[in-house]
Amino acid sequence: MEKTCTNVWENCLQIIKDNIPTQSFKTWFEPIIPLRLEESVLTIQVPSLFFYEWLEEHYVGLLRKTVKKHLGDKGRLEYNIVVEKSSSQKPFTTNLPSSGNGAEGKNQSIPMPIALNKDIKNPFVIPGLKKLQVDPQLNPNYTFENFIEGDCNRLARSAGYAVGAKPGGTSFNPLMIYGGVGLGKTHLAQAIGNEVKKTMPDKLVIYVSCEKFCQQFVDSLKNNTINDFVNFYQAMDIIIMDDVHNFAGKDKTQDIFFHIFNHLHQSGKQLILTSDKPPKDLAGLEERLLSRFKWGLSADLSVPDMETRMAILKKKMYQDGIELPNDVIEYVANNIDNNVRELEGAMVSLLAQSTLNKKEIDLALAKQMLKNFIKNTSKEISMEYIQKLVCEYFEVPIEMVKSKTRKREIVQARQISMYLSKSHTKTSLKSIGAFFGGRDHSTVIYACQTVEDLIDTDKKFKAYVHDIQKKLKMS
Template sequence: MEKTCTNVWNSCLQIIKDNIPAQSFKTWFEPIKALRMEGSVLTIQVPSLFFYEWLEEHYVGLLRKTIKKQLGDEGRLEYNIVVEQSSSPKPYTTNMPSNGNGAEAKHQSMPIPISINKDIKNPFVIPGLKKLNVDPQLNRNYTFESFVEGDCNRLARSAGYAVAAKPGGTSFNPLMIYGGVGLGKTHLAQAIGNEIKRTLPDKLVLYVSCEKFTQQFVDALKHNNINDFVNFYQAIDVLIMDDVHNFAGKEKTQDFFFHIFNHLHQSGKQLIITSDKAPKDLAGLEERLLSRFKWGLSADLQVPDLETRMAILKNKIYQDGIELSNEVVEYVAHNIDNNVRELEGAMVSLLAQSTLNRKEIDLNLAKQMLKNFVKNSAKEISMEYIQSLVCEYFEVPIEMVKSQTRKREIVQARQISMYLAKAHTKSSLKSIGHFFGGRDHSTVIYACQTVEDLIDTDKKFKGYVADIQKKLKMS
């Protein structure tokens, strides 16, 4: 088959799709278009500079390996970056140097034509309304600095930064942040609002919950001042609507929010919305409203991993001016893994117990307190058990894993065992290395990185690790 830009890129996409989460693939790879193929150089078009930077920061390794597999060692990837059109329709040229990974962005981008009729007047704008001092209803403690970044929230946090830097001027409009209870949706949404107010104080920013908006709407109908209600919301520059899933079944409220949403979006204003589910999973909302929620970016917040949970706890105790041993922090983070709100609640309870009983916060106190938070106290997974499970899975002798042999199947079993020991036990890197044959912590770090790289690029290997992790969870 002739190697055209389209079939080469489609082959790349098949590999990439197998190695990253479905939502990430949909967000970062489906919008890309293959433009041309010149020799061993494939040129793709990405929607924005932020898009290019995200790919380079998070997926350059996967892209490099994929291009190499399709085009050989000489294969290179170049980007064509679309930029937003300003006053005059001049092409934009970016001269970003190669990052050394065979990925460059040097081609002239294609301008996007924008048609604006400046003679159209907005009948809802009240003269002088923008001069009003609108209370943004933001919690000043909700900032980007206090929102701990991890793999569970990196996409949403990075998109939030982009929106805060240029509200209404990115492709992330609306920005929809969704996830379960207590994972930080409100915190992140308000952090965006606080950052905009800090850097762009003249912008009218407003945070409102769906329930509050609904109550205001009912009051406006009751007092016959619905026009004032609509006028006010249509004058906002950045509208943060929290918990839009609560619009379910409220048809009249949805109808008015739909028109407010349309007006703000068409006026280049920024919309930030939060929900407990992705747009496709929301029930009881009108299809036309759901379709608009899908216009921008939907970013999910997932349950934080152990390292992120520890970072959250350390951040909280630092803000409270308290000192705790790493042993206690790690124990709490290891046992509370549902959501951030419950994690912080456990820490508050621990501090209260210490103050009321005048006891020092140590591991014993933490264990006593956590009995009220952990419903089913699962037995701790040991390195011995992990080693035994991995050796049984790959059918290799246990004693060989601790030996100095470099046989491929033994090295693979040892590296997976170290990776799982780091993820599922409270042991330090030094302890893990010592257990697996007296190795140092740098060997453990290398082993974990090797396993993570293979999970990202080797579907079969990824299946091995997933199978073993399932067995661990069932133990």
């Protein structure tokens, strides 16, 4: 079959997909468009300079090996970069050859678009002051330093940090952060605003909840000050709007925000939005507004895994100057897994009870005090417990499961332990692999597939797994 840019790139993507997390693949590789293949040079189009720099910094080794695998030792990759995405002008592009270490392309000059007129008359300017003064409405405690990174939020945090360093200058505009209650959407969104105010104090930043924005709009209609309202928000450099799902059913408010959004986006200003659902699942919003929410990056915050929950608790204790036994921290993190807010609330409750009763916090006190929290949560079975149960069932030493031995009975116990850890915990594949002897995520995927195949084809093996699962449910 004749090689084309499309099939070569698709073959490359198959390898890349197996070597990086799914969310990272969707964010950094799905938007890439293969353009042409000339001799051994594959040209791909990426959405922005920031996008190119991220690929060269984080994935250059993987890209180089993948391209050479399909195009030979002379295989090279060139980038076609869309510098500016705006409805008022055609995008600029430039070819940047991958240097292998990402250094060559970054130094080449790129034509930049003409800046839009920033001169906006604003009725809120205070007499006697040259510039508009705005209280950004930010909580100073919401910073990147206080936001613990984990597999559950790494993409959103990385994108947020990039936006904070270069607001309006990345392809993440708007940046939509979505997820369930208490997972840190407001914290991360405001952390971006605080970072901008720290490094670029002249930038006009405003944080506003969607509910408050809607109320302000209603008030401006009553007071006949709608122009003042629109001009104020159009004067901002960065708007951080919380809970945009509350726009549902408010057609007039959606219409006014649509025009504010367009003005800011075309002026190179930054919009940061939060929601409880991704744009595609938001109901009651006009299609034209939803389409704009999809222009940039939608990044989710999921429930933190065990390691991240423990890190959150340790960070909070450090900030409060408190020390707790490690078994207490592990107990709380293992049993409170709904969201970060509930996790911190459980710790606050535990500390309050300890202070009031003048008792030292130990595991027994933690179990007693947190009954109300734990009763309302679905208890997560730990990997330690799964490993212990499997080893007891097959009568193999626990330490052997983490070893490099290839003995059949040990490999079987290890693979079943990995399979059950994936099925019964919210731990990432990477963390499961690390727990079972420092293996990578591909080993975990292989183990799970092997167990599933044996369950389908081996009745005796299927009975083993079902017996262990029954014991897990009874625990």
